[in-house]
Amino acid sequence: MENKRVNIKDVARLAKVSITTVSRVINKLPSVTKRNIARVEAAVAELKYRPNISAQRLASGSNNAVGLVMPGYPGIFHSFFAIEIIRGVGHACEVFKQDMVFHISDGVTPLNSSYMGGIIFADIIENRAQLEDSLSRHIPCLVINNVVQDVDVSYIAINNIKGGDIAAKYLLSFGHKRIATVTGNLKTQAGFDRFDGFMKAMDEAGIEIPKEYVYRGDYSRRSARQAAEFLFSMKERPTAIFAQSDDMAMEIIAVAFEMGIRVPEDVSIIGFDDSPLAMYGPIGLTTVRQPIFEMAEKAVGILHEMINGTRDTRLRLAMDPELIVRESCAVPSS
């Protein structure tokens, strides 16, 4: 039934060379005559031979699959963030001709780390144990999307403080004074930092944000809807709102439409993410773009260097977000 897999020996036999030569051709080592290369390639083609990767790894000791470990909390897979990471890592792996072993982590199941040449941890939340375990095995690890202080590991993060700052300054540039914000989950580093950067910039500008203008959301559309209904029904409505995710920003705009409030004439809205959603809808959403895809791509490159020993110092990198101007912000009319 299971028709025996063709192996390197079969190829060697057919090509009338040694298995070493076949191995050399497969690995594109120099020092093989053209004639032999041709013979081997012909045999490979005829037999449809594919090297057994497990054997290659075992024999060579090398291990070129990059692991991507993502937290599995509900909702993450609907987030733009998660998708961009998968895309970025996947794409870079394609380029580096490495396999990507994808692991949705429950924080408990141990990783088959022997399998992976290196591991990228996206967002350390509950999988700190896995990270430390892998580290203790001397497997190259890289954390993305999180600034990690308490563990000696390289990371690439997004400068969310700067992101909050960018949003704040942009709103201020129009002369807004009554500025509200709908936060993401403040327990996450990203959520806190965006908020922090935003508030600091306001402070520096001498703009005071009253408590009622700070609505603690959780990135969900539901929370944004509640926030919008609350803010829009205030006696003294804000003239600008910084929503800490595009999803929330879009929901706020939707509520505004429903309530007959015009964007950006009556209220300016700025989001965060530059999700593709931001381009559609009734009005283009001005937002702060996070280079998630680029971060993920870069991570693979760095990991690559770590794996082949080109890099051994700890990397701490925070990538800067960028303002994307569309139509949802303007000077206040009131």
Add this chain to the structure above:
Amino acid sequence: MENKRVNIKDVARLAKVSITTVSRVINKLPSVTKRNIARVEAAVAELKYRPNISAQRLASGSNNAVGLVMPGYPGIFHSFFAIEIIRGVGHACEVFKQDMVFHISDGVTPLNSSYMGGIIFADIIENRAQLEDSLSRHIPCLVINNVVQDVDVSYIAINNIKGGDIAAKYLLSFGHKRIATVTGNLKTQAGFDRFDGFMKAMDEAGIEIPKEYVYRGDYSRRSARQAAEFLFSMKERPTAIFAQSDDMAMEIIAVAFEMGIRVPEDVSIIGFDDSPLAMYGPIGLTTVRQPIFEMAEKAVGILHEMINGTRDTRLRLAMDPELIVRESCAVPSS
């Protein structure tokens, strides 16, 4: 530098048993005394030993990583569909303790199939060659989300014809007569089938759909917006619209709001997908749910059976979609 990995021998030495016994404990084979199990486990813990998967695979001949190959066309990663597949496969792999090797296919790069015990192809579009190649190597393959006729391979698909039928019948149940549809990409099997099922049901019910009531979209929000603007500005407006994706349905609703057309009073809208987006927005979207996650999960189970020879007959399964009633449909007022 690279501190030597601990291997099964080290564990055996420390536990004072043979490596065979260690292997047995690792693989949870019976026939090991409790005492020895304990000794081995202690040694494993102390040494932080992890079996080398490449060696395990090589020695056992087995190969338990499931490959997931997805087309890489632009936009796919923003689709609800793709995410659900990744989640479903990822989750099931976790359960079966298999690794998931994720491959974003460009249709050209050959797969490292020797790596995988079996492969799940999501949506055969441009990667037919890879599928056939893998098949010719006798690697268990399973196609999901596509009915495949011309290749002898098992598949699990969604019954989109039925889905179209469900949408049609639901709209008809309210007594709608002027019914329009905004199609997805009709070149895709899913798009065509939904349209087909819908039209047939209309036909059977004796309802004629004029040409202008069929707007050929492409799943994009942009196309939906155009469709909505077109349909809503007709002299004889449809009283109900079947949008062949939730994304498009949401956009149509947004346009309706902008134009002051009420949903569902003036126009009923039914979507397709049951994307999480459908739950938010100004009004709950009635839609047809596709069991994508379940399909992906099931695929892993089936593949598992194929891999260990429990199943060898070709499987052709189409899973039924299901109506999800929310608030966007009602009896026509005009």
Add this chain to the structure above:
DNA sequence: CTGAAAGCGCTAACAA
């Protein structure tokens, strides 16, 4: 119930 020994398919010295 346990252990010795023979590979799994491949790479990497080392010789020739």
Add this chain to the structure above:
DNA sequence: TTGTTAGCGCTTTCAG
């Protein structure tokens, strides 16, 4: 440039 040979770390008969 090529081939011989010894493992890589583990599983799996097969004896004991």
